[in-house]
Amino acid sequence: MSAVKKSVVVERLRKAQIVEFLSKEKRLDGRGLLDFRPIKIETGIIEKANGSARVRIGNTQVIAGVKIEIGEPFPDTPEMGLLVVNVEVLPLSSAYAEPGPPDEEAIELARVVDRGIRESKMVDLSKLVLIPGKKVHAIFVDVDILDTDGNLFDAASYATVASIATSTMPKFSVGQNGQIKQEDEAVPLQINCIPVSITLAKIDGEFIVDPTSEEEGVMDARITLTFDDDGNIRAGQKGQPGTLDFNQVKLAVNIAKDRAKEIREIIKESIKDAKG
């Protein structure tokens, strides 16, 4: 089997149409170049998780679940809790996804999502220490990709953010002998900001946001930028073999910055519901 079939082969006719439409500032599904598809975020869907969220962007569907446990800190950061974001591109999600260990694209996806959350300091890890150097809170965010129609980077990121933001944390007490006891009480997990990831695809020299699978199949380059509440850029990743000229890099930042503000409001709305 050749590598070709592992990804979407977009009909050449479709590619020509996509490019033709872009030249008229339109897209095949009727969107403008900088429009997202409808975003739907539901939180609190998995009762056994400390926090959870299902995000749908068009036909893309992902679920994130948070588990907060007791772990041991990394030796180089003895006074920091742990935050691990993991993304699984499940074989359910498309005819091209295979069961088994994640391929390099899935690993890039997981790492880019993780970086955006980590670097924006959404969670203050220094407040998650129980016994310095020995016991800390470990926050695991696992994202299941259920249905793929492009823009997994943003969908996985929004699900991660919404699930963390709606998490409650079991309260632990440390006894004199160093024994850790879980209390019945649970407290909301404190967050410092709402990081928002925006992914742009470049097709035939034009930027679009929120690409579908088909658009990703014909894109030349991709750039993902994550912003904090103050509009600072906290993480970035350019992907795919195509290039961006210097002005395009600046343009991408400007486009993404504005979109991020709007998406942040959508995420805030969804987590507000969860907190009552």
Add this chain to the structure above:
Amino acid sequence: MTISRKYVTPGELIVEGDYKPINNVIRVDDKFYATKIGLAEIGRGGIRVIPLSGPYIPRVDDLVIGKIVDYSAFSWEVDINSCFFAYLPAQSVFGRDFSPDRESLLKKFSIGDLIYAKVVAYDRTRDPLLSISGPNLGRIPKGEIVKINSAKIPRLIGKKGSMIKTIESATHCKLIIGQNGIILIIGPHDGILLATQAIRMVESEAHLASLTKKVQNLLSESKEV
């Protein structure tokens, strides 16, 4: 005797008695059970279930729309929306004296090209074989494609082609139907959008008796706008 029809789910008892099973039914003693979701027909000829879902199974002489996904020195591999990839041998395109030294397959079709082709061979033991010799067959140069479940193609065509004619005349578009569930629409932009809507309606409401009327309403309403 009239034909009686009913909607069935897999495993459902359709009827008891002395009948001939035609397709998508199994017989256990005198009982006939459906094997797929669909419309069961009990008629003089026997019992069958017209399915509403399921993969496209190629039949010889079917006209299909396929996508070139790969090629080797001697043939193209074509995605025809079925269990198997189909093969289009270079000889059937370049002629019998085809030689991979002289001719490059990519000159004719490249990956991502759409073709309108005929299934010339297929059975349980071999992958479908395509040919593009025939009127209108070959590379599709333009148009919009829409994919639906192949089980619903007969409904889209309608009795003696009535449904397809209704859509074509209301949208000023030409529809080319692949038996494999892929439809090509050629025409003005607004017409393409309307035709796509009509096809989607056929797909989602194929089971309704009033389908023809609903599609007609959709088409005429849009005209007034």
Add this chain to the structure above:
Amino acid sequence: MIELIDEKGLRRDGRRVDEIRPLKIEVGVLKNADGSSYIEFGKNKIVVAVYGPKEVHPKHLALPDRSILRCRYHMAPFSTDTRKHPQPSRREIEISKVISEALEPALILEDYPRTVINVYLEVLQADGGSRCAGITASTVALADAGIPMRDMVVACAVGKISGQVVLDLNDTEDKEGEADMPVAIMPNLNQTTLLQLDGILTPEEFEKGFEMAVNACRHIYEVQRKALIDKYFGKNEVGEE
């Protein structure tokens, strides 16, 4: 030992001994899959996707006379009380095999020689009886994909808690109880396709429990059917032409 049945004969979640947990089935929940379904059964939340029949890779694994059925039961890391490692465990691999063998007798695999049908189950939240819920949901997804079948497959467990035979154990009852017996049947052809048992049952309890499971399966089958009918024939008009 925790008392699992109170003096009124009710279980800790308020059910009678012969009552199943709340059940909900949806069809066609994923866009990319050839067939899909979603089930909530008690606290179980499982999504199932079917892909195929399609070509087998590598090709030498293909069978000349029939399709291969492959099932993958996988639990999301957040589906359990303590986080589960994403890598499939031995338990998940065994359950995958058991589910596959429970479904296979119902499928007419001879219709698609040289192909594979993949059934992927993702457990988003696990409760007792997730394999039964998974089997019930998988059949619906296979029907949605149009895979021909002799009959649907439907599953439910019985068990024994506090000395009584009860239907459909939840997580606590499964852990604390004396026996758990998952059963899958083909409801129209009256065949058993799955039977597992761990714990202790007298032959009389076994017989009683088996009867209870079969009756529950017949009820669950109606829910499966309704989910398919709602999706394919709509809730209102079921007409003829």
